[in-house]
Amino acid sequence: MSPSTDSDDDGNVSPPPSESPVISVASPDQPMKLPTRWNDECRHQSLNLSENGRELSYQGPNSNGDGAAAAARSIQSIPPACGVYYYEVEIHSKAQTANISVGFAGPDVKLSRLPGWEPLSWGYHGDDGSSFAAEQNGTPYGPTFGLGDVVGAGIDWATNRAFFTKNGTFLGSVFHNVGKGVDVYPSVGLQHVGESVKVNFGHEPFKYDIDYHVQQQRQQTWTTLMSQKLDPRLFRADDDGTEEEIAPLMSEVSEEQSKQTVNKLVLSYLAHHGYVKTARAFQKQTRDAVEERTSVDDDIEMDDVPGPSTSSSSSFPTSKLEADIELRTRIVNSVLCGDIDSALSETRKHYSGTLEAEEGLMLVKLRCRKFVELVLETAELEKKMKAAKAKEEASAPEMDGIEEDGMGMDVDDEMISASPIANGSNGVSLLSSDYEAALNAALTYGKTLDQDFKATKSPEAKNIFIQTFAILTSSDPLSAGGAIAEVAGHDARVKLANELNQAILRSQGRPTHPALEMMYRQTAVCLLQLGLARVGAAAFANMQKEFIDA
Structure with a gap:
């Protein structure tokens, strides 16, 4: 999935998950088998x-x-x-x-x-x-x-x-x-x-509208969930009180407190994925709404999200976090565009610990992707070269006829230079030269890659090498299908871009996933476990339907 971006942003740091994090009850590990006979x-x-x-x-x-x-x-x-x-x-x-x-x-x-x-x-x-x-x-x-x-x-x-x-x-x-x-x-x-x-058992349509029945039960369950009061301890990080001391506070949870917490989660998510301008706009809208009702409380200040720049030049952001987001955005977009050299250079310069962690595993992944990009470039040039040759051969009979009919005619140099054969031959020659250069570059880089990492003892690194060099078995990796296409395709770029972003965040001691996303995933897993534990109402709390599809 290509990363979605703000209409006024150049890009985003980390493409949101391409697959829903909801875990289906009918998963391969725990299939939900129904009666059939x-x-x-x-x-x-x-x-x-x-x-x-x-x-x-x-x-x-x-x-x-x-x-x-x-x-x-x-x-x-x-x-x-x-x-x-x-x-x-x-x-x-x-x-x-x-x-x-x-x-x-x-x-x-x-x-x-x-x-x-x-x-x-x-x-x-x-x-x-x-x-x-x-x-x-x-x-x-x-x-x-x-x-x-x-x-x-x-x-x-x-x-x-x-x-x-x-x-x-x-x-x-x-x-x-x-x-x-x-x-x-x-x-x-x-x-x-x-x-x-x-x-x-479901072989044919039922007489009774069971789908409507289920929808009614789902709506009733969801309404019950939404009407539950929130525990005030969720909003009091410094609270050390006992159950007896906390109980009287249950009625003190206000809608404003819950909104503040949700707003912080949303802002954190936007900042994590690099939606800086959207985060700024959301923050301003939130503060304006609060100021209309009451004075802004210190707890509402959301310092984790960069504020609007006060510098005369947008090239010099005023927030360290904003600068970090813009830098990570640039690195991630380099990977998404196949410019691995730029991604490596900036990562090494600003986040060197990322490439050294886990025995240099991220460095292995990036360099293997660089080799893949070189092979893809070679394969593309080869396709163009073959197409140009086929076009030249197809036009050759037409020129033969011109030569026969044109005997005795004066043909000047301008006409010759305009000939499709002349242009075609020149184009094939140039493509052939580019192809040979690209092929040599890929082979040379592959040899260097093998030499630099052949002594690695990491099983994961060895597996990456095996998968990477497998693309040499296909003349057109993108059309090969199977494991080769998985390594060569754009989805592999997206995956690597996400992994690099998370590795950078990890090297800074920061969460690799936004809190909002983690809450979503954890809630989905809890609902799965409740369903498997025979709590039937859990089946009606459909996270995908209520929060994603809606």
Whole structure:
């Protein structure tokens, strides 16, 4: 990603992350697997399962009341991190009311009982419309269901309550503590011959608008989060009081205090990434707004952000921090433009410790990038040279015809100099000369690079060398794809520019990431861990949606 810049700025110090820092629950390390079919090994023997694993039919003896039944569970349990889980079942029965239970069950519930009859199982029964949760006599809940009906069952992990639908109509929440401390599976139970069900685990559109349901739950969760009062200790860095001493101060947190803290975070972010003029404008706007309401408090002064220059010449900034930002901006932009020599020269002059840290790893990275730039220049000249030769060869037959038809004609020197062949040959010759010079420069630099660092013992440095010199295996590194393109492409420049900026900041004992960015990342990780820890409401606090996409 090319770095975004202020419209009135020459550039920015550090391109913001090209990828969102939000960590998805469905990550490669911890995939979120959802039910996709009934489990052939977790079904009663009286139930026949179709080849696609979605249809169940009862083939056993008829059973009434609380006698024998036949149940099945899905192949995968429901991950609480999904926030809301929902599936639907289409009922096939000989009667308008079916002795079928749709619901959920734990991993050890008997398969010879309907969901809702046993502990750790919950069901909605079609014959009487009652809900069951480890009980013989159910509780009136909804309408009966049978032939042709589509019954949906869901769990809201934010409240640990279940809900059911019939033919797309929401019937209300029911049960408490569903799935607390136990894995839960979608489950159905049948009792009569001729009864069968077909499940929809998301293979097809649902009858019920579950997306709207989830959006409502997300909005409710987010509203609750936004209404939480802030702990005043966040605004009192020098506070050493005990919990009892701090408690009375809870009501003292004002909106103004929270705004001041947020403003400091925003200004710090802008200064870190080099948006100097935007930071100045934001700072002025903030101070003007405060002055309209009250006198400016000392705590509001944000000295970390450079103020407007008072010098008669903009070439001489009045703030050391501003000078540092402008210098880092220049160095980073040099890397982004492929001018590694300038980046190395200024880094060595002003931030020499950066190149010496970690056994000179940053120096290795920059010099390897310099070699890559030389190879890219060579490859580009070779392409131009080949194109010029092809153009010359294509135009040669036309000139042959001119020579034949022009026998006996006087052709002066001006006409010859204007000939496309003459110009083409001269252009190819110049390109060939430039190509040879570029090739020699790349090879010479590569040999020097190998000589200077061949004795390194750093595994990371050795890996960088292997990746760098791999571009020699391709005549067109940018089009090669794979690892070669990753090393040669513009994204590699952006990555190196960020790493260099962070290394410079680290050498100064300053944070390598803005506090605002770190807060965002840490909050996203906390939400992930809460989701994995079965705190279902965490799935509704969508950092990406609320702060990035919005």
